[in-house]
Amino acid sequence: MYLQTTTLSETISGLLGLDGVIGDVVGGLVGAFLVANIMLIMTAFAGPWAKRKITAAFGDRIAVNRIGPFGLLTIVTDAVRLLSKELIVPEGVDRPAWDIAPMVIPFSALLGFAVIPMGNGIQLADPETGLAFAFAVASIASLGIVMTGYASNNKFSLIGALRAVAANIAYEIPLVITAASVVIFTGSLRMSEIVAVQAEPLVSVAGITIPTWFAFVNPFAFALFMVANLAEIGRNPFDIPEAPTEIVAGYQTEYSSAYFVLIYLGEFIHIFLGGALAATLFLGGPAGPFLPGFVWFVIKIWAFFLFTQWARSAVPRLRVDQFLDIGWKGMLVLSFANLVLTAIIVGVIA
Amino acid sequence: MSLEEQQPDDDPAELEAAVSRGDELAELLGDLVIGREEHMNAPGLVVRPDEVQEALFKLRDEAGFDHLSCLTAQEYEDRYESIYHLTSFDDRTDEVSVVVPTSKDNPVSQSAEPVYRTADWHEREAYDLVGIQYEGHPDLRRILLPETWQGHPLGLDYDQERPQIATLREHANPLEKDQRAEQGNTMYVNIGPHHPATHGVLHVETVVDGEQVVDLNPDIGYLHRCEEQMCQQGTYRHQIMPYPDRWDYISAGLLNEWAYARAAEDLADIDVPEYAQIIRTLGAELCRIASHMIALGTFALDVYGDFTAIFMYAMRDREIVQNILEDLTGQRMMFNYFRLGGVVWDLPEPREEFFEKIRDFLDGLPEALEEYHDMITSNEILQARTVGTGVLPPEVAKSYGATGPVARGSGIDYDLRRDDSYGYYDELDWDVVVEDGCDNFSRLLVRMREVEESAKIIQQCVDLLEDWPEDERNIQSNVPRTLKPDEDTEIYRAVEGAKGELGIYIRADGTDKPARFKIRSPCFSNLQTLPEMSEGEYIPDMIASLGSLDIVLGEVDR
Numbered sequence: 036m037y038l039q040t041t042t043l044s045e046t047i048s049g050l051l052g053l054d055g056v057i058g059d060v061v062g063g064l065v066g067a068f069l070v071a072n073i074m075l076i077m078t079a080f081a082g083p084w085a086k087r088k089i090t091a092a093f094g095d096r097i098a099v100n101r102i103g104p105f106g107l108l109t110i111v112t113d114a115v116r117l118l119s120k121e122l123i124v125p126e127g128v129d130r131p132a133w134d135i136a137p138m139v140i141p142f143s144a145l146l147g148f149a150v151i152p153m154g155n156g157i158q159l160a161d162p163e164t165g166l167a168f169a170f171a172v173a174s175i176a177s178l179g180i181v182m183t184g185y186a187s188n189n190k191f192s193l194i195g196a197l198r199a200v201a202a203n204i205a206y207e208i209p210l211v212i213t214a215a216s217v218v219i220f221t222g223s224l225r226m227s228e229i230v231a232v233q234a235e236p237l238v239s240v241a242g243i244t245i246p247t248w249f250a251f252v253n254p255f256a257f258a259l260f261m262v263a264n265l266a267e268i269g270r271n272p273f274d275i276p277e278a279p280t281e282i283v284a285g286y287q288t289e290y291s292s293a294y295f296v297l298i299y300l301g302e303f304i305h306i307f308l309g310g311a312l313a314a315t316l317f318l319g320g321p322a323g324p325f326l327p328g329f330v331w332f333v334i335k336i337w338a339f340f341l342f343t344q345w346a347r348s349a350v351p352r353l354r355v356d357q358f359l360d361i362g363w364k365g366m367l368v369l370s371f372a373n374l375v376l377t378a379i380i381v382g383v384i385a
Numbered sequence: 386m387s388l389e390e391q392q393p394d395d396d397p398a399e400l401e402a403a404v405s406r407g408d409e410l411a412e413l414l415g416d417l418v419i420g421r422e423e424h425m426n427a428p429g430l431v432v433r434p435d436e437v438q439e440a441l442f443k444l445r446d447e448a449g450f451d452h453l454s455c456l457t458a459q460e461y462e463d464r465y466e467s468i469y470h471l472t473s474f475d476d477r478t479d480e481v482s483v484v485v486p487t488s489k490d491n492p493v494s495q496s497a498e499p500v501y502r503t504a505d506w507h508e509r510e511a512y513d514l515v516g517i518q519y520e521g522h523p524d525l526r527r528i529l530l531p532e533t534w535q536g537h538p539l540g541l542d543y544d545q546e547r548p549q550i551a552t553l554r555e556h557a558n559p560l561e562k563d564q565r566a567e568q569g570n571t572m573y574v575n576i577g578p579h580h581p582a583t584h585g586v587l588h589v590e591t592v593v594d595g596e597q598v599v600d601l602n603p604d605i606g607y608l609h610r611c612e613e614q615m616c617q618q619g620t621y622r623h624q625i626m627p628y629p630d631r632w633d634y635i636s637a638g639l640l641n642e643w644a645y646a647r648a649a650e651d652l653a654d655i656d657v658p659e660y661a662q663i664i665r666t667l668g669a670e671l672c673r674i675a676s677h678m679i680a681l682g683t684f685a686l687d688v689y690g691d692f693t694a695i696f697m698y699a700m701r702d703r704e705i706v707q708n709i710l711e712d713l714t715g716q717r718m719m720f721n722y723f724r725l726g727g728v729v730w731d732l733p734e735p736r737e738e739f740f741e742k743i744r745d746f747l748d749g750l751p752e753a754l755e756e757y758h759d760m761i762t763s764n765e766i767l768q769a770r771t772v773g774t775g776v777l778p779p780e781v782a783k784s785y786g787a788t789g790p791v792a793r794g795s796g797i798d799y800d801l802r803r804d805d806s807y808g809y810y811d812e813l814d815w816d817v818v819v820e821d822g823c824d825n826f827s828r829l830l831v832r833m834r835e836v837e838e839s840a841k842i843i844q845q846c847v848d849l850l851e852d853w854p855e856d857e858r859n860i861q862s863n864v865p866r867t868l869k870p871d872e873d874t875e876i877y878r879a880v881e882g883a884k885g886e887l888g889i890y891i892r893a894d895g896t897d898k899p900a901r902f903k904i905r906s907p908c909f910s911n912l913q914t915l916p917e918m919s920e921g922e923y924i925p926d927m928i929a930s931l932g933s934l935d936i937v938l939g940e941v942d943r
Contacts, residue, residue, distance in 0.1 A: 094698070095697055096697060194596065194924075279690055280581050282924070347693075348694045350689070351685075351689045351690075351770060352690045352766075353770070354769075355923060356923060357770075
């Protein structure tokens with residue numbers, strides 16, 4: 036059972052021997068620091084190194100291999116390179132919106148990790164509305180994107196931002212509705228409970244017990260969730276907001292140096308958050324045999340990352356109108372059908 | 386230039402046929418013809434500058450000349466001259482040149498744009514570089530040079546030493562057009578010249594309504610390198626051949642070289658040994674495969690987005706072709722392999738190894754193409770993106786002078802390798818690929834299937850070369866050290882380049898350098914169809930259409 040009794044911040048304040056308000060504050064801050072750094076380290080691997088290696092593997096190339104073992108020190112050189120570049124502020128940008136946006140985007144995604152159970156007692160907070168919180172904060176990124184698009188004083192940025200908002204509205208609803216079908220099973224929005232329910236055995240085949248991961252219970256919902264998730268994080272076939280060959284780089288066209296890094300960071304953390312939500316809702320969270328829970332959690336979100344890069348390498352991009360058609364006429368209908376069917380089935384069985 | 390003076394060294398029977406066809410057409414036009422000329426490729430009919438449209442309408446509607454292949458403008462000591470090189474999509478060997486002289490002090494000629502829409506850009510170029518004004522032209526602006534340029538560089542009195550001074554104020558304007566007054570609730574977007582999907586320095590002035598293209602105007606000339614002028618300053622025998630490699634530089638070098646070789650060889654009556662023709666055919670088709678691979682990869686890039694596997698796969702397979710071409714010519718891009726009268730050297734030794742390399746490539750090709758079909762043409766999203774978008778109806782394509790895979794993707798059965806055969810093509814067994822979908826998908830399919838046809842040709846060439854007797858390997862005929870074609874001989878000859886009909890017009894003036902060297906670039910004409918294909922469509926489809934046209938700015942701008 037992975038049902039959390041204590042959260043990470045409580046564990047920390049307990050270890051430090053603090054209690055009361057001071058304990059909450061110190062535990063929360065140190066815990067948040069740890070969790071954020073875990074995610075940032077993973078992003079550091081994903082962005083400059085893993086992404087290159089993965090896309091290279093799909094395209095029969097080798098990619099970075101000069102600096103360090105397997106080219107791993109590229110991460111360091113890339114960090115130095117990106118941060119030492121000049122921050123170009125174009126004429127006529129709308130400050131401070133233009134400056135705030137690159138901070139909004141990564142931090143909204145980081146906030147989502149506060150409620151994700153990562154196994155081995157790493158969960159920052161476990162509110163009753165955990166799932167709703169994760170979706171809510173992840174959506175703040177859209178606000179950041181609108182700010183980038185509007186403030187950049189660039190037409191490509193504006194088109195990109197409008198596309199991003201259109202995409203978000205069209206795909207956020209199916210995403211949340213599909214997640215709601217999981218809530219019907221669990222009867223709770225609390226993340227730890229969603230994970231706990233999935234630990235129960237579904238069937239036993241030849242001595243191997245298959246747990247009730249909702250990906251097994253309702254594969255249709257899982258597929259829907261993955262598709263909507265791809266749209267949510269803007270990867271092929273849904274990379275409409277960036278669409279490099281059409282609108283240059285979309286909403287991030289005018290950003291350079293540290294701001295560019297922040298926006299990119301936001302994108303990768305978003306991918307990981309998407310992976311974390313998929314893992315928590317459908318793949319039993321940190322559950323898995325032999326290895327510690329946290330390792331399984333990392334494996335699952337990296338698998339999701341791999342999936343997004345695979346899609347990016349192999350699947351063509353949809354046109355913006357086709358993309359919205361699929362969202363409103365396909366995904367929305369299917370996700371509601373899924374919700375109603377799940378409700379009926381659960382109602383009949385229970 | 387008149388008929389009496391001219392003694393073209395051509396096949397007498399062919400010449401006679403041309404003359405009689407000329408008589409026939411002169412009769413058709415009646416009083417419109419005020420004189421006759423004889424070009425080596427076609428009869429020339431001289432027409433008054435204010436009767437151009439009437440003459441061209443008649444030739445188009447009553448004599449079947451539906452293809453304005455090229456427009457050459459030039460300046461003589463006593464007059465300006467525009468030559469409309471007309472031919473037919475159904476019968477490429479049926480050619481006629483409509484010659485329109487205009488006076489020096491008032492170089493105004495009637496525009497052919499209402500007859501052939503392709504004349505739009507061709508006449509703008511003629512105005513830009515030579516200085517002839519076309520009356521009734523819808524938009525007679527400079528096209529290759531900046532708006533602020535002073536003088537017309539291919540005119541006789543142009544002073545090359547004079548510096549061109551254009552103030553920043555004059556340059557700042559084009560990028561800041563305010564469209565609100567004229568277009569209503571629309572947005573003006575500059576796509577390019579620095580944009581990930583314009584395949585070079587193309588600037589597309591786009592007016593969008595939301596995401597839909599309302600108006601679109603390709604602005605070219607950023608890569609203009611005065612290729613025509615440079616060729617006019619080089620000697621026929623040695624100095625011109627390196628230039629064609631720089632037109633369509635996406636590995637189509639040998640195809641371009643052939644365009645010059647064909648025109649110059651016909652002009653100077655040079656024979657090419659059969660063995661050299663086979664080597665040329667082999668090399669040209671290798672180039673075509675390499676070029677189509679790039680077209681395929683970059684089109685996928687435009688539709689898929691960055692970092693796609695298919696682009697790398699296409700590059701990987703093109704790399705093999707590049708290695709073969711490197712073995713053959715010693716170069717990977719700027720081959721400079723053809724010579725007038727043949728090629729520069731024989732196949733690399735050991736020949737068996739070279740043939741083996743080509744055979745290996747050909748053996749692996751069907752599998753590679755199968756992979757492309759799996760990843761591209763059978764992908765449903767790609768079909769949703771490309772089928773029915775960027776539609777170019779055959780009549781429009783013909784009017785714009787579209788050729789090559791663009792025309793064949795619109796169901797026009799037109800390929801110079803077959804219709805006006807040269808080299809060794811008519812001895813070999815291959816087919817012209819035609820798709821009649823008229824959309825982006827058809828153009829993609831045409832290229833993929835043409836790769837198969839090229840492979841067939843290469844296969845046959847390799848078989849022939851392998852069995853060629855060792856003492857008959859003649860790679861070059863005897864060509865004089867200095868070539869001086871007779872004065873006032875004029876020729877227009879085209880070959881099937883990777884992107885379409887690549888034509889060269891040469892007028893000799895008795896020296897060892899051409900008096901006028903005009904390049905008919907297929908990309909130039911094909912790019913003109915972009916507004917037709919894109920207006921009313923979404924930006925992504927415009928980008929896809931641009932990709933499917935497969936333009937190379939080096940060839941568009943020359």
